Amino acid sequence: xxxxxxxxxxxxxxxxxxxxxxTDSLFHYIQTIFLFKIFVLVSIPVIxxxxxxxxxxxxxQRGIFYYCAQTFRSISIPSIAxxxxxxxxxxxxxxxxxxxxxxPFYDVGMYRWPKEYWNRDKTxxxxxxxxxxxxxxxxxxxxxxxxxLLAEHFGWGYSNDIAxxxxxxxxxxxxxxxxxxxxxxERGIDTLWAGVHSYNFETHELTFDPDICNAIxxxxxxxxxxxxxxxxxxxxxxxxxx
Amino acid sequence: xxxxxxxxxxxxxxxxxxxxxQLAVFRILLGLQIIYSSSGKIFQYVLQxxxxxxxxxxxxxxxxxxxxxxxxxxxxxxxxxLGIFLVLGLFTRYILPILFISFVLLFSFYFSRHxxxxxxxxxxxxxxxxxxxxxxxxxxxxxxxxxxKPLHDASSKVYRWPIEMIxxxxxxxxxxxGMAKILPxxxxxxxxxxxxxxxxxxxxxxxxxxxxxxxxxxxxxSQNQWIFIVLSIASxxxxxxxxxxxxxxxxxxxxxxxxxxxxxxxxxxxxxGFMQLALILSLSLIHPVFFEKLFTTQKLKTxxx
Numbered sequence: 001x002x003x004x005x006x007x008x009x010x011x012x013x014x015x016x017x018x019x020x021x022x023t024d025s026l027f028h029y030i031q032t033i034f035l036f037k038i039f040v041l042v043s044i045p046v047i048x049x050x051x052x053x054x055x056x057x058x059x060x061q062r063g064i065f066y067y068c069a070q071t072f073r074s075i076s077i078p079s080i081a082x083x084x085x086x087x088x089x090x091x092x093x094x095x096x097x098x099x100x101x102x103x104p105f106y107d108v109g110m111y112r113w114p115k116e117y118w119n120r121d122k123t124x125x126x127x128x129x130x131x132x133x134x135x136x137x138x139x140x141x142x143x144x145x146x147x148x149l150l151a152e153h154f155g156w157g158y159s160n161d162i163a164x165x166x167x168x169x170x171x172x173x174x175x176x177x178x179x180x181x182x183x184x185x186e187r188g189i190d191t192l193w194a195g196v197h198s199y200n201f202e203t204h205e206l207t208f209d210p211d212i213c214n215a216i217x218x219x220x221x222x223x224x225x226x227x228x229x230x231x232x233x234x235x236x237x238x239x240x241x242x
Numbered sequence: 243x244x245x246x247x248x249x250x251x252x253x254x255x256x257x258x259x260x261x262x263x264q265l266a267v268f269r270i271l272l273g274l275q276i277i278y279s280s281s282g283k284i285f286q287y288v289l290q291x292x293x294x295x296x297x298x299x300x301x302x303x304x305x306x307x308x309x310x311x312x313x314x315x316x317x318x319x320x321x322x323x324l325g326i327f328l329v330l331g332l333f334t335r336y337i338l339p340i341l342f343i344s345f346v347l348l349f350s351f352y353f354s355r356h357x358x359x360x361x362x363x364x365x366x367x368x369x370x371x372x373x374x375x376x377x378x379x380x381x382x383x384x385x386x387x388x389x390x391k392p393l394h395d396a397s398s399k400v401y402r403w404p405i406e407m408i409x410x411x412x413x414x415x416x417x418x419x420g421m422a423k424i425l426p427x428x429x430x431x432x433x434x435x436x437x438x439x440x441x442x443x444x445x446x447x448x449x450x451x452x453x454x455x456x457x458x459x460x461x462x463x464s465q466n467q468w469i470f471i472v473l474s475i476a477s478x479x480x481x482x483x484x485x486x487x488x489x490x491x492x493x494x495x496x497x498x499x500x501x502x503x504x505x506x507x508x509x510x511x512x513x514x515g516f517m518q519l520a521l522i523l524s525l526s527l528i529h530p531v532f533f534e535k536l537f538t539t540q541k542l543k544t545x546x547x
Binding site: 003004015016018019022023036039068071072075076077078080081084085088091092096099100101102103104105106107108109110111112113114115116117118119120121122124126128141142143144146147150154156157158159160161162163164165166167169170173175176178179197198199201202204206225 | 247248253254256257278279281282283284287288290291292294297298299300346349350352353354356357358359360361362363366367370371374399400403407414415416418419421422423425426427428429432433435436437438440441444445446447448449450451453454457458459462463464465467470512514515
């Protein structure tokens with residue numbers, strides 16, 4: 001029971017401490033937001049009290065920190081490994097505490113900053129590359145290509161990370177298009193165009209519009225994930241000529 | 243039945259019997275993952291596209307510049323080849339330090355240009371740990387060719403502590419991910435309003451496995467806030483539940499199932515990178531006795547044939 005109390009107290013104190021450490025403009029907020037000033041004024045004594053109690057318990061050879069330190073010392077692990085584990089533990093603790101990353105120490109905070117909920121348009125758009133095939137068209141489904149079972153073009157080496165990078169992270173870059181275009185040319189596909197894939201979440205209607213001019217329009221005007229995609233110059237010129 | 247933390251915690255478990263085969267299987271799976279991860283065209287790709295990441299690492303500038311120059315021509319093939327050696331368990335003791343350095347530097351280059359925590363986050367510490375273990379005492383060419391002398395006791399505690407440390411690493415990844423979502427606490431509630439889940443599912447749908455397989459969303463992602471709230475709370479609940487790994491083994495099966503359900507759902511909805519890695523680390527949640535029984539049975543079958 002004592003352990004549970006200690007862990008709970010440590011959790012509260014560390015939550016307060018990390019909140020202060022992770023607030024970038026701390027002094028600005030203290031000066032401008034009254035509630036935040038109260039929060040800091042309440043938090044600091046709690047954190048100091050927790051540190052005091054933890055040190056006192058350790059010196060009296062009791063408590064969870066003393067137990068962990070002593071047990072860890074007594075475990076039959078190679079000494080160098082113990083030092084390495086402690087260094088990694090401290091590095092990661094700093095990363096988590098400050099909410100910052102210094103590779104390879106990581107706070108695992110890729111979803112740290114929340115997006116706001118709002119009722120969105122029923123129809124979601126995605127501008128995708130496609131190519132002509134047998135009088136019709138075929139969409140280049142970039143994320144599908146990272147699956148062993150579903151891939152149609154790229155295969156080994158085209159893993160989830162590059163699929164993510166080509167689909168989202170670098171989608172607006174000319175170099176991304178050049179990379180994909182080159183890969184597809186190696187597979188006998190000369191020209192990629194941009195078209196509009198859309199899905200209505202209410203009616204479940206799925207459409208793909210290969211109209212190159214509509215793709216340019218949607219690319220500029222719609223709320224697209226990671227922004228607009230790169231549209232090749234020949235598509236822009238062809239559309240201008242219409 | 244109450245949990246006796248003093249008797250069941252991870253530090254106590256490190257001194258309990260382990261399994262030479264569990265550690266060896268982990269070594270093989272980690273090696274396969276390293277080969278797969280280091281064979282990606284992402285390394286060549288990030289050299290071509292502009293560097294838009296703003297990441298930091300612990301290395302000095304001169305080292306980063308050097309790594310930039312050698313990553314693709316040298317570090318990538320070296321990591322792949324040493325990964326094969328790790329899988330085979332050949333010269334394991336000698337290749338592990340070089341593989342670790344090579345891997346960490348290669349993925350430093352990756353992270354500096356591709357701001358994503360997979361796959362290196364799951365791999366680097368377990369790979370570092372293997373340097374201090376007898377991971378080639380079974381299922382290895384080192385053993386087959388008598389390059390090493392394995393311990394007589396296949397259930398020695400020497401094989402247990404690395405597995406428990408890997409379980410601790412798994413717990414760290416998920417608990418830290420949960421903490422990052424709710425800290426600083428004044429924006430924690432904001433995370434729980436479901437906006438992030440909605441943003442992800444709404445925008446990624448047309449590039450998700452769900453779409454590729456079923457062409458149909460699970461529900462209307464443009465509305466139904468309560469479902470996104472439930473999903474957000476569930477994800478944080480599962481992530482924080484992983485802290486139980488430190489205190490007891492009794493929740494391991496539940497943790498494994500919940501993590502797999504979470505990752506499979508994420509996989510379907512467009513977050514593809516983590517399930518395979520979580521599966522590899524989850525090997526540490528299996529009790530060593532399972533592996534000893536499995537391999538003893540195999541051995542008996544082979545002997546009787």
